[in-house]
Amino acid sequence: MKLRNRFTLLALALGLFGVLGARSQIAPVSENWENHCAKCHGADGKGATKVGKKLKLKDYTDAAVQAAMTDEEILKVITEGIFEGEKEKMKAYKDELSEAEIKELVAYVRKFKP
Numbered sequence: 001m002k003l004r005n006r007f008t009l010l011a012l013a014l015g016l017f018g019v020l021g022a023r024s025q026i027a028p029v030s031e032n033w034e035n036h037c038a039k040c041h042g043a044d045g046k047g048a049t050k051v052g053k054k055l056k057l058k059d060y061t062d063a064a065v066q067a068a069m070t071d072e073e074i075l076k077v078i079t080e081g082i083f084e085g086e087k088e089k090m091k092a093y094k095d096e097l098s099e100a101e102i103k104e105l106v107a108y109v110r111k112f113k114p
C-alpha cells in the first residue's frame, strides 16, 4: 500500500472514531426533548399535555411567545430551572445534561416557531 493511501485510511478511521465518540457522549436533541421535556411541554412544544395544561405552559409554536424570550433566558431556565420561592416549577437540568446538550435544546425550542 502506498504511503498516501495509508494516510487517507488513517484519517478516515480517525474521523469515524470522532463521530462515534461524540455520539456516545451526547444524546440526540430530539431524544433529550422526548425524555426530559415532552411530558410537560409536549412533543410538539405546545404544552398541551395533561401536566402542561395544569401548569399553564406556554405554546412554543406561538410567535409572540417565542418573541418574548431570549436565547439566554431559555438557556438559563433549562440549566437552573424555575423556582417560585422554595417551590420548584421546573427542575434544573445542569446535572443531567451537558452544556452542549442544553444549547441544542435552546435551538430545539426555537424550531417550534412557525
Ligand code: HEC
Pocket: 032, 033, 036, 037, 038, 039, 040, 041, 051, 055, 056, 057, 058, 069, 073, 074, 077, 078, 082, 089, 090, 091, 093, 105, 109
Ligand atoms: C415538570 C414539568 C416540566 C418539565 C419536565 C420541563 N418543563 Fe420547562 N417549564 C415548566 C414550567 C412550569 C415552566 C414555567 C412556565 C411559566 O411560569 O410560565 C417552564 C418553563 C420553561 C421555559 C421558559 C419559557 C416559558 O415557557 O416560560 C423553557 C424554555 C422551558 N421550560 C424548556 C424546557 C425544556 C427544554 C425542558 C427539558 C429539558 C423542560 N422545559 C422540562 C415545566 C416543565
